Amino acid sequence: MEGMNGVKLTSTLAFRLGTLGAVMTERFSARLAAHGLKPKHVGLLALLESGTATSQLDIAKLMNVAPSLVVSLADRLEELGAVRRERDPMDRRRQTLALTEEGRELLATCTAAAAELDTELTDGLSPEETEALRIVLGTLARRNGLPAD
Amino acid sequence: MEGMNGVKLTSTLAFRLGTLGAVMTERFSARLAAHGLKPKHVGLLALLESGTATSQLDIAKLMNVAPSLVVSLADRLEELGAVRRERDPMDRRRQTLALTEEGRELLATCTAAAAELDTELTDGLSPEETEALRIVLGTLARRNGLPAD
DNA sequence: TATTGTTATACTCTATAACTATA
DNA sequence: TATAGTTATAGAGTATAACAATA
Numbered sequence: 090m091e092g093m094n095g096v097k098l099t100s101t102l103a104f105r106l107g108t109l110g111a112v113m114t115e116r117f118s119a120r121l122a123a124h125g126l127k128p129k130h131v132g133l134l135a136l137l138e139s140g141t142a143t144s145q146l147d148i149a150k151l152m153n154v155a156p157s158l159v160v161s162l163a164d165r166l167e168e169l170g171a172v173r174r175e176r177d178p179m180d181r182r183r184q185t186l187a188l189t190e191e192g193r194e195l196l197a198t199c200t201a202a203a204a205e206l207d208t209e210l211t212d213g214l215s216p217e218e219t220e221a222l223r224i225v226l227g228t229l230a231r232r233n234g235l236p237a238d
Numbered sequence: 239m240e241g242m243n244g245v246k247l248t249s250t251l252a253f254r255l256g257t258l259g260a261v262m263t264e265r266f267s268a269r270l271a272a273h274g275l276k277p278k279h280v281g282l283l284a285l286l287e288s289g290t291a292t293s294q295l296d297i298a299k300l301m302n303v304a305p306s307l308v309v310s311l312a313d314r315l316e317e318l319g320a321v322r323r324e325r326d327p328m329d330r331r332r333q334t335l336a337l338t339e340e341g342r343e344l345l346a347t348c349t350a351a352a353a354e355l356d357t358e359l360t361d362g363l364s365p366e367e368t369e370a371l372r373i374v375l376g377t378l379a380r381r382n383g384l385p386a387d
Numbered sequence: 388t389a390t391t392g393t394t395a396t397a398c399t400c401t402a403t404a405a406c407t408a409t410a
Numbered sequence: 411t412a413t414a415g416t417t418a419t420a421g422a423g424t425a426t427a428a429c430a431a432t433a
Contacts, residue, residue, distance in 0.1 A: 096349055096350075096353050097284070097349065097387060098280060098281075098283075098284040098345065098348065098349045098352060099284055099288075099379075099385045099386050099387055100372065100376065100386065100387065101349065101352040101353055101355075101356050102262070102355075102356040102359060102360065102368075102371065102372060102375065103262045103263075103265070103266050103352040103353075103355045103356055103359075104281075104352060105372070105375040105376060105379050105384075105386060106255065106258050106259045106262045106375065107259045107262050107263040107266065107277065108259070108379060108384045108385075109255050109259060109375060109378055109379055109382070109384065110255045110256045110257070110258060110259015110260060110262070110263070111259060111263070112382055112384065113251070113252045113255045113256050113259075114252075114256040114259070114260070116252070117252050117256065127400090128256065129400095131247060132247075132253075134247075135246070135247040135248055139248075144414075144415090145414075145415065146413085146414060146415080154401075154402090155401065155402050155403075156414080156415070156416090157401085157402075157403085157404095157415085157416070157417080157418095158400090158401060158402080159415090160415065160416060160417085161401095180409080180410075180413095180414085181408080181409055181410085181414095182408065182409045182410065182413065182414040182415070183409095183413095183414060183415085184414075184415065196247065199247065200245055200246065200247045200250065201245075203247060203250040203252040203253060204245050204250055204252075206250075206251075206252045207250050207251040207252055210251060210252075210378060210382070211251065211378075212381075213377070213381060214374070214377070214378075218374055219251075221370065221374075222251065222371070222374050223249065223251060223254070225363070225367055225370075225371050226251065226254040226255065226258060227249065227254060228362070228363070229258055229359060229360075229363075230248075230254050230257060230258055232361075232362060233258070233261055233359070235254075235257045235258065235261065236248045236257075237248050237249065237254065238246060238248055238249065276423090278423095293391075293392090294391075294392065295390085295391060295392080303424075303425090304424070304425050304426075305391080305392070305393090306392085306393070306394080306395095306424085306425075306426085306427095307423085307424060307425080308392090309392065309393060309394085310424095329390095329391085329432080329433070330391095330431080330432060330433085331390065331391040331392070331431070331432045331433065332390095332391065332392085332432095333391075333392065
């Protein structure tokens with residue numbers, strides 16, 4: 090039985106994206122654990138590299154998380170030497186987060202880990218299918234306010 | 239800067255699936271709130287409808303969650319009259335969960351909600367692109383042990 | 388003694404609210 | 411008085427461990 094329209098829950102994009110997304114995030118987490126990082130830490134590093142945001146509050150808005158969470162993410166990244174906190178001289182309430190060279194390297198390492206997961210995931214797909222998937226997901230991400238350059 | 243291979247984190251499938259999946263799950267949650275359900279409740283209903291699992295322990299394994307979580311999901315669904323718990327006469331330790339007619343209707347309603355989210359999500363895509371996406375995600379889901387009939 | 392389901396407890400993640408310092 | 415960041419607290423979601431009934 091599958092609703093009176095013949096649609097099954099498991100064939101919806103909502104379900105497939107939700108479950109596959111959860112699996113990939115969990116795998117990514119497992120890879121990052123060795124560096125003492127979680128996916129959101131890496132998301133923050135990527136945001137800094139993109140130059141989109143500077144202050145912690147801007148970052149919180151772009152990441153769709155509470156400002157207090159940015160504090161703890163930044164604390165950890167600072168601890169690892171991946172970011173530096175710098176007071177804005179124009180407005181001393183603002184903290185500017187700057188990516189260090191170490192931070193760039195860390196981001197590159199984590200990005201490589203994500204790319205490996207991609208390879209694993211798309212093992213049986215043709216290169217064309219894989220690229221088409223990447224592109225359509227990028228389109229959907231952008232349309233939904235998610236970073237996808 | 240983007241790693242020395244020119245790959246950006248935000249262009250990986252891991253990142254795109256993870257973020258889009260989180261967004262879709264959150265939207266689905268919001269729709270389900272009116273029924274007092276969470277996505278896992280609906281996943282359990284769908285599993286019962288598929289006839290794949292019967293006992294709570296089987297369900298826990300297939301859903302990749304702890305058995306204790308199945309207890310509370312089933313408690314809630316029983317409360318709503320969506321499932322019935324029946325002792326297996328062959329092995330009285332086992333509880334068999336049976337989908338009621340109300341449960342089928344509830345699942346159909348929730349599936350329709352997911353389908354609406356799909357429509358919303360793929361608004362700018364061609365029907366061919368949308369169908370290709372659904373198919374490739376189904377392939378990936380099956381290859382990764384996720385339900386996708 | 389091993390297994391199914393349940394209950395009790397603890398842990399992870401994240402948000403909300405209270406607070407500090409600058410403006 | 412309002413805002414950026416921080417700290418303290420609380421809530422959601424889920425797992426682990428202890429327990430009861432049955433095998």
